[in-house]
Amino acid sequence: MFTRQRPEAQVGPREARARFRRGLVAHTSGWSHGYVQANLVSVPRMHAIALRRFAVRNPRACPLLDVVGAGNYWTDLAYGADLRRDLPAYQVWRKGDLIAEPTDVRDYWRSDLVTFLTGCTFTFEPFLERAGIPLRHLEQGVNVPMYRTNRKAMGARRFRGPVVVSMRPVPAAMVDQAASITRDMPFAHGEPVHIGSPAAIGIRDLARPDFGDPVRLHDGDVPVFWACGVTLQEAVVKAKLPYAITHAPGHMLITDRRAKPNGTGEIPV
Template sequence: MSREGGEMFPIQRPEAQARPHEARARFRGGLAAPTSGWSAGYVQANLISVPKRYAVALRRFAVRNPRACPLLDVLGPGRFTTGLAEGADLRRDLPAYNVWSDGRLVSRRTDVVDLWGDDLVTLLLGCSFTFESVLARAGVPLRHLEQGRNVSMFRTNWKCLGSGKFRSRLVVSMRPIPEGLVGRAGALTMDLPRAHGAPVHVGRPAALGIRDLSRPDFGDPVELAPGDVPVFWACGVTLQEAVVAARIPFAITHEPGHMLITDRRIRHAVNAEVPMVF
């Protein structure tokens, strides 16, 4: 039935200390919460499931746009388990899901067991939440966690490479970083390409086509502290946007900011083979 609705951070959040299987159990129990700050030191992943006939073109879109869509796993038709998370059920172990029909959001849910079909192929992509514990340990503040908010995400005017009917502009996540720590943040994240790698832009939001940082397209507005500059990383919601724009008949995605927490340590985000097509 659907229910609607490691390493440590210096910020001592109980969620940061939760083991991945403990976090997933809480989400399976119905907790719907953004996963930023959870299970520090472990890889988090975007999820998107589409009918098989669209999956090859969608995977090709991801491969052509690796900064936004770093593939971690591709699951064949009907599968809802992954080697990235032992015992996880991808139909109910994320905090929140979006259900799409012909490009329209038709439902937000905390499980999709009753909607899962034998024809669905699932892609798991890296997520920038993975590198947040690395930034925190290096003394880089995470303003969205300080403010108790989801990270801000924005559509940009930067075009991605298309594949078949899948087309999208780049989506980015934004974190306010003190100006003197921007170089450190960039160097640390550059070493994690499977978590989106280095920032794609620093400073002027207008260069990305973003007009107002207080009005994100996804997530929550996050306030800059004095001396902060906005820093933008590629975001896996880009793939969701490509699916929405293609208006395919059916798709399931994670709710932005509500990720799969895997059992893989951060080193898995340094490099990994791109999964072969199912």
């Protein structure tokens, strides 16, 4: 079974969401082992069709889990969840500018908002741990580092931008195993998009991530990069929509769906 070294790994999804609703702010890596985590992006209905097209065209970076209709704030992925309150932290955007970083967006919610929930690499981390693959960001007590790359996502109307990646240092002898484990979880971004030299994908300095926190590599570690759901958020920000709400990077919705590698691209219940 999964390792249980951290208390938050044993917290069930409903209890985790209740804690966040009460005001706890924490990045959700390492929480609720065995359950699917999701990114959140909410945009005005008039832009939803184009944003869905962007997600469908970029399935590695934006694996769609659910699209919630205009004004609604619940999802079948998480029974009883309130998408306005049950993530640890949010960001509110106006014309590409960050205007607020609340822990509750009820006062910012609008009846025309369509919400996209996409997969997150935090989902597969317990499977790496179970295989004995270390997670340096958890060892060091920080958020996973995320970077903009020189790879361009396939655009859709006004939505376009770079592919964003998350990075986890992996001991060289375990890189193939990490790739194999994550390959069978396409709903959580699947296998790595790049292994090795950060410069090859336009990352100048691993110590200066665009999102999250820097992580120290150990001797023998290789930087391994997975596509990241912040790609969708970046497309929304660059589009300078009149209004949008997103999760704060690293602060996810923890769903009630159990995560099991199956290779089908579907989320097993």
